[in-house]
Amino acid sequence: STRVLTGITTSGTPHLGNYVGAVRPAITASAAPGVESFFFLADYHALIKVSDPARVQRSTLEIAATWLACGLEPDKVWFYRQSDIPEIPELTWLLTCVAGKGLLNRAHAYKAAVDRNTEAGEDPDAGVTAGLFMYPVLMAADILLFNAHRVPVGRDQVQHIEMARDFGQRFNHLYGEHFTLPEAVIEAQVATLPGLDGRKMSKSYDNTIALFAPREQLRKLIFSIVTDSRAPGEAKDADASNVFQLYQAFASDAETTAMRTAFADGIAWGDAKQALFERIDAEVAPLREKYEALMARPADIEATLRDGAARLRERHATPALKALREAVGLRDLS
Numbered sequence: 001s002t003r004v005l006t007g008i009t010t011s012g013t014p015h016l017g018n019y020v021g022a023v024r025p026a027i028t029a030s031a032a033p034g035v036e037s038f039f040f041l042a043d044y045h046a047l048i049k050v051s052d053p054a055r056v057q058r059s060t061l062e063i064a065a066t067w068l069a070c071g072l073e074p075d076k077v078w079f080y081r082q083s084d085i086p087e088i089p090e091l092t093w094l095l096t097c098v099a100g101k102g103l104l105n106r107a108h109a110y111k112a113a114v115d116r117n118t119e120a121g122e123d124p125d126a127g128v129t130a131g132l133f134m135y136p137v138l139m140a141a142d143i144l145l146f147n148a149h150r151v152p153v154g155r156d157q158v159q160h161i162e163m164a165r166d167f168g169q170r171f172n173h174l175y176g177e178h179f180t181l182p183e184a185v186i187e188a189q190v191a192t193l194p195g196l197d198g199r200k201m202s203k204s205y206d207n208t209i210a211l212f213a214p215r216e217q218l219r220k221l222i223f224s225i226v227t228d229s230r231a232p233g234e235a236k237d238a239d240a241s242n243v244f245q246l247y248q249a250f251a252s253d254a255e256t257t258a259m260r261t262a263f264a265d266g267i268a269w270g271d272a273k274q275a276l277f278e279r280i281d282a283e284v285a286p287l288r289e290k291y292e293a294l295m296a297r298p299a300d301i302e303a304t305l306r307d308g309a310a311r312l313r314e315r316h317a318t319p320a321l322k323a324l325r326e327a328v329g330l331r332d333l334s
């Protein structure tokens with residue numbers, strides 16, 4: 001079977017971008033025959049960006065409830081919290097010792113921080129933690145521990161998958177064929193959703209529309225999307241519009257074509273936003289109901305996560321680390 005791995009960082013409340021870019025396609029893909037899916041809550045990754053423990057805990061619960069509300073079946077897929085698997089940070093160290101520092105210097109997230117500092121005339125590494133620098137190694141461990149074949153990602157993450165391949169290859173070269181080299185899968189039809197301010201919707205930018213915001217709040221958030229000042233009756237450029245991009249991610253092809261025409265015909269922003277709100281709410285409302293029921297029973301979510309991690313450790317993680325420790329010359333812990 002093909003192993004497919006998807007993680008979401010527990011750095012905040014899940015949003016429409018996480019749904020369209022990760023949750024919805026991953027759950028659809030998991031139903032295909034011959035697919036073994038790994039869905040995880042990336043809480044070690046969250047610590048790179050968030051130092052608010054309550055936020056990380058709340059986000060963990062919210063993201064778990066989101067996966068479950070959207071149809072993840074915990075008996076049919078691997079569903080776990082990253083930090084419940086101690087073999088992940090252990091593998092991270094083994095990979096750190098084969099990871100080229102020069103390669104990490106070129107990682108996008110780190111380079112972006114250095115470039116920002118340099119432009120501002122500061123020390124290039126000001127405020128940059130080793131966690132941000134090492135993030136691709138942790139991500140490689142997430143993937144290589146389970147010998148995942150495919151990792152669906154946005155374009156900006158392709159480089160990190162290539163790094164995982166590089167670290168895995170070096171390890172295999174030194175210690176024997178332990179790792180399957182993963183492939184990035186760029187889902188061309190999956191859009192990157194813009195946030196309220198027009199930048200990429202991201203938990204880190206606080207520009208998100210929460211996936212399960214209560215109905216009235218969803219409406220308010222959608223009406224607060226930044227638009228240009230074109231008046232009703234004036235033609236509007238669909239391709240340059242955040243409202244249109246969001247609409248497209250939730251509408252059928254026929255609805256999208258009709259909306260494109262409405263933009264050219266000068267639909268009022270208020271009407272476009274109302275249509276967007278109704279389209280999103282129609283898809284999300286039944287899921288929201290399930291989400292709210294799940295969030296009312298946090299102990300059940302916790303039990304599901306612990307059970308998933310325990311089974312995954314027994315089946316994959318613990319035996320994998322046993323073999324890897326032996327391969328590099330460390331003592332057998334079992």
Ligand code: ATP
Pocket residue numbers: 007008009010011016017018019020021022049152153154191192193194200201202203204205
């Ligand atoms: P953070 O700011 O903490 O990185 P994020 O909200 O940008 O959070 P992640 O948790 O890193 O998102 O990503 C989880 C998944 O959601 C990934 O598969 C990512 O591609 C997808 N995703 C995140 N933001 C968007 C977006 N704006 N549009 C489409 N997909 C997105």
